[in-house]
Amino acid sequence: MNGVRRREVAKRIFAYEFNRSTHRIKPEEDKAPVYVLTPLGMRCNRVFVVGALLDKDEIKPDSGIWRIRVADPTGAFFGYVSRFQPDALESLMEIEPPELVAIVAKVRVFERDGKLFVSLRPESISVVDSETRDYWIYETALKTLERIKRMELKKDEDCKLAWQIYSPNLNEFKQIVRQALASLKEEFELIEESEEEIEELKERREMEEKEFDKIKEKNELEEFEEDFEFEEEEWDLSDILSE
Amino acid sequence: MKEERVKQLTNQIVELFRRSGYDVDAKEISKRLMLLIYEFKVPESEAIKTVKNWLIKELEIPKERLAVESPLVKIADITKPGQWISLKAKVVQLWDSSSPNVSQVGLIGDETGIIKFVIWAKSGKGEVEEGKSYLFRNVVTDSFQGRMQINVNRNSEIIEIDEDIQLPPREIEVVGALVAIQQNSGLIQRCKLCRRVMTKGICPIHGKVEGYDDLRIKGVLDDGENFYEIILNEENIKALTGIDLEKAKQIVAERLDRNAVLSELKSKLLGRYLKVRGTKGGRYLIVSDVEFLKGIDKAEVEKLIEEVAA
Ligand SMILES: [Zn+2]
Numbered sequence: 001m002n003g004v005r006r007r008e009v010a011k012r013i014f015a016y017e018f019n020r021s022t023h024r025i026k027p028e029e030d031k032a033p034v035y036v037l038t039p040l041g042m043r044c045n046r047v048f049v050v051g052a053l054l055d056k057d058e059i060k061p062d063s064g065i066w067r068i069r070v071a072d073p074t075g076a077f078f079g080y081v082s083r084f085q086p087d088a089l090e091s092l093m094e095i096e097p098p099e100l101v102a103i104v105a106k107v108r109v110f111e112r113d114g115k116l117f118v119s120l121r122p123e124s125i126s127v128v129d130s131e132t133r134d135y136w137i138y139e140t141a142l143k144t145l146e147r148i149k150r151m152e153l154k155k156d157e158d159c160k161l162a163w164q165i166y167s168p169n170l171n172e173f174k175q176i177v178r179q180a181l182a183s184l185k186e187e188f189e190l191i192e193e194s195e196e197e198i199e200e201l202k203e204r205r206e207m208e209e210k211e212f213d214k215i216k217e218k219n220e221l222e223e224f225e226e227d228f229e230f231e232e233e234e235w236d237l238s239d240i241l242s243e
Numbered sequence: 244m245k246e247e248r249v250k251q252l253t254n255q256i257v258e259l260f261r262r263s264g265y266d267v268d269a270k271e272i273s274k275r276l277m278l279l280i281y282e283f284k285v286p287e288s289e290a291i292k293t294v295k296n297w298l299i300k301e302l303e304i305p306k307e308r309l310a311v312e313s314p315l316v317k318i319a320d321i322t323k324p325g326q327w328i329s330l331k332a333k334v335v336q337l338w339d340s341s342s343p344n345v346s347q348v349g350l351i352g353d354e355t356g357i358i359k360f361v362i363w364a365k366s367g368k369g370e371v372e373e374g375k376s377y378l379f380r381n382v383v384t385d386s387f388q389g390r391m392q393i394n395v396n397r398n399s400e401i402i403e404i405d406e407d408i409q410l411p412p413r414e415i416e417v418v419g420a421l422v423a424i425q426q427n428s429g430l431i432q433r434c435k436l437c438r439r440v441m442t443k444g445i446c447p448i449h450g451k452v453e454g455y456d457d458l459r460i461k462g463v464l465d466d467g468e469n470f471y472e473i474i475l476n477e478e479n480i481k482a483l484t485g486i487d488l489e490k491a492k493q494i495v496a497e498r499l500d501r502n503a504v505l506s507e508l509k510s511k512l513l514g515r516y517l518k519v520r521g522t523k524g525g526r527y528l529i530v531s532d533v534e535f536l537k538g539i540d541k542a543e544v545e546k547l548i549e550e551v552a553a
Contacts, residue, residue: 009465091510102515126510138544184539185541
């Protein structure tokens with residue numbers, strides 16, 4: 001459509017699935033958006049995340065680049081905010097963690113020691129209430145479950161590709177969804193028979209986070225050199241043309 | 244069968260000449276078509292051309308007076324059967340065709356309405372795809388069971404166009420997260436003459452003129468599958484945030500910054516789930532009702548948990 005790229009939809013995804021997404025789909029043409037393929041066969045370029053902002057740290061004094069960590073019931077998202085995201089930076093400066101936040105972000109992939117990692121590059125950050133967080137968990141559980149079903153049926157090319165690359169254990173992902181939903185029930189009643197499994201997942205997650213901590217110390221600055229991308233719908237001429 | 248086909252072709256020719264202001268003898272045309280097509284086995288298109296040429300000579304019609312191109316019409320203007328027309332429309336829906344005589348059947352639409360179309364197998368015209376826009380040139384209107392439709396025949400042309408034809412406005416309800424608020428939102432100024440939004444006191448049409456204050460938000464609502472560009476007016480904004488025009492002006496007076504209103508609105512609305520009802524015509528969803536989404540249904544959560552366990 002008249003050369004302006006269509007806006008990317010903000011996908012709903014739990015940290016658990018997000019952090020395991022390491023496959024990058026190369027754009028077919030120059031300047032086309034880069035997508036990350038998740039283990040459940042979803043392409044994403046933009047995400048909408050609601051969770052608890054746990055930390056914000058400037059990666060070097062006066063660098064103006066902030067690392068954030070945002071947790072949902074299944075794990076934690078990492079992200080970086082710099083002056084290239086003025087709106088997000090402005091709000092971040094006013095937030096004292098821990099705080100519930102909603103984040104609209106672009107997905108970034110980077111490589112460290114031969115491994116690929118994903119992170120968020122927030123476009124906006126806002127403080128929200130627990131109702132928003134609850135609805136996000138519910139909605140994300142619903143959509144994750146839909147993806148699991150599509151994977152079971154090997155519904156399309158992206159599902160097939162995800163099987164090929166990740167061969168995911170779908171039960172593990174079901175477990176994650178269940179865990180997220182359980183957090184919505186008052187008093188956090190855990191589903192008894194799965195408590196052990198949940199413990200196991202928790203441990204595994206902690207290990208992953210430690211690993212991330214190790215790698216993130218290295219040259220984070222270099223991520224921001226390429227970090228400028230011109231995108232889509234900002235050509236809003238409707239005010240000039242008519243209304 | 245033969246008679247029917249000849250009658251159909253005759254009507255098309257009669258209509259073509261009628262549009263140019265000539266009354267022609269249908270009986271004579273039928274007779275000639277019958278002879279050419281079924282006696283002499285001349286291809287239909289050749290037969291039609293021959294008859295047309297004969298009429299032009301007979302009636303001494305200057306060639307340029309004969310309308311060769313059917314007029315470009317909007318769907319709402321299609322009210323009579325048997326008219327030759329052209330129209331630009333988007334394919335809304337394709338139906339399964341049960342008849343071998345029909346190559347494709349379904350609905351097409353433009354901003355004025357939606358109409359059924361039939362592409363006859365005999366027309367040999369290319370396939371159309373849902374969601375794409377086309378110029379349907381020289382098609383014939385028809386009435387079937389009291390409803391208007393258009394028929395694509397062998398004299399028609401279907402040309403894909405690079406234009407995204409809009410469909411008639413329709414009422415929709417969306418639940419989604421407000422993922423973006425555009426810069427030209429908040430306390431804005433509109434031109435007194437044309438109501439367009441002014442930038443730094445300048446109307447894009449009228450230049451430096453007097454303006455008046457207004458409150459509006461242009462934003463993006465995203466449900467994880469689709470996004471909707473929405474416009475919220477003062478009333479919508481007040482319903483959500485309690486901020487109306489007066490309050491907005493007060494904020495500006497207190498903080499000495501027009502942008503303070505936009506910041507305030509962003510902090511109250513960005514990242515929130517909204518339930519919006521409105522009309523989607525062109526690019527924007529014009530909002531009639533909007534509210535914050537109220538909590539989740541516990542029963543739905545239980546249902547989902549059971550589904551996962553299964
Ligand atoms: Zn004006």
